[in-house]
Amino acid sequence: MASTGTQIFAFVLALLGILGATVATLLPNWKVSADVGSNIITAISQMQGLWMDCTWYSTGMFSCTLKYSVLALPAYLQTARTTMVLSCVLAALGLCLASLGLKCTRWGGGRRAKRHAAMAAGTCFLASGFLCLVPASWYTNEVIVSFLDANVPESNKFEPGGAVYVAFLSSGLLFVGGSIFCLSCPGKRNGNQDLILLPPDKLLLQQQQQLLQQQQQQDQLQHQYCSLSPLDNKTGYSLQDYV
Numbered sequence: 001m002a003s004t005g006t007q008i009f010a011f012v013l014a015l016l017g018i019l020g021a022t023v024a025t026l027l028p029n030w031k032v033s034a035d036v037g038s039n040i041i042t043a044i045s046q047m048q049g050l051w052m053d054c055t056w057y058s059t060g061m062f063s064c065t066l067k068y069s070v071l072a073l074p075a076y077l078q079t080a081r082t083t084m085v086l087s088c089v090l091a092a093l094g095l096c097l098a099s100l101g102l103k104c105t106r107w108g109g110g111r112r113a114k115r116h117a118a119m120a121a122g123t124c125f126l127a128s129g130f131l132c133l134v135p136a137s138w139y140t141n142e143v144i145v146s147f148l149d150a151n152v153p154e155s156n157k158f159e160p161g162g163a164v165y166v167a168f169l170s171s172g173l174l175f176v177g178g179s180i181f182c183l184s185c186p187g188k189r190n191g192n193q194d195l196i197l198l199p200p201d202k203l204l205l206q207q208q209q210q211l212l213q214q215q216q217q218q219d220q221l222q223h224q225y226c227s228l229s230p231l232d233n234k235t236g237y238s239l240q241d242y243v
């Protein structure tokens with residue numbers, strides 16, 4: 001298995017990835033209004049996210065409107081909602097499994113169990129990163145296509161916001177963390193690699209049992225040697241036997 005420091009580094013990357021994915025899911029600035037052309041409306045900027053649309057007016061007021069109707073949303077927005085939530089759930093599950101697969105922890109069972117837990121955690125992180133990458137890419141493509149459409153008025157043009165970049169960064173962190181966890185689980189090596197990591201009290205009890213077994217074997221051998229008579233140890237005949 002990989003070193004403890006490498007696994008801790010991967011765990012920190014995955015933790016940052018899930019935090020970034022959660023923040024990106026909740027942020028309302030997946031796309032922001034673009035400053036193109038002559039815009040004389042009273043709003044300074046408009047932002048649209050997965051769950052709400054916000055507007056910042058020149059008077060200093062800031063208002064947000066929740067998107068209650070799910071069926072009225074476009075397909076890419078519904079997909080982004082679903083995949084981002086699934087990404088956060090899988091990443092959280094991966095963190096739980098990764099805590100069991102770390103070499104520096106005592107829980108999680110033996111080395112074989114820790115190896116399987118680390119592999120499962122890496123798979124969850126990779127799947128979470130993929131689920132975070134899909135909505136960010138699709139959403140960005142829709143924003144760019146709408147921006148380049150000549151039929152869309154300049155006052156309704158948007159560009160990718162900060163939440164999209166956070167989603168891309170979180171996806172990369174989850175991919176790196178998941179790859180490190182998967183690479184930290186090679187096949188069986190030569191030697192006794194599947195020993196169970198026991199607590200100190202159980203390990204001491206196991207050593208005492210081994211010493212007791214060795215002592216019993218030595219006592220049995222001594223009893224066999226002592227039970228033999230001198231006549232039984234003779235291997236040949238002598239002249240005194242006939243005199």
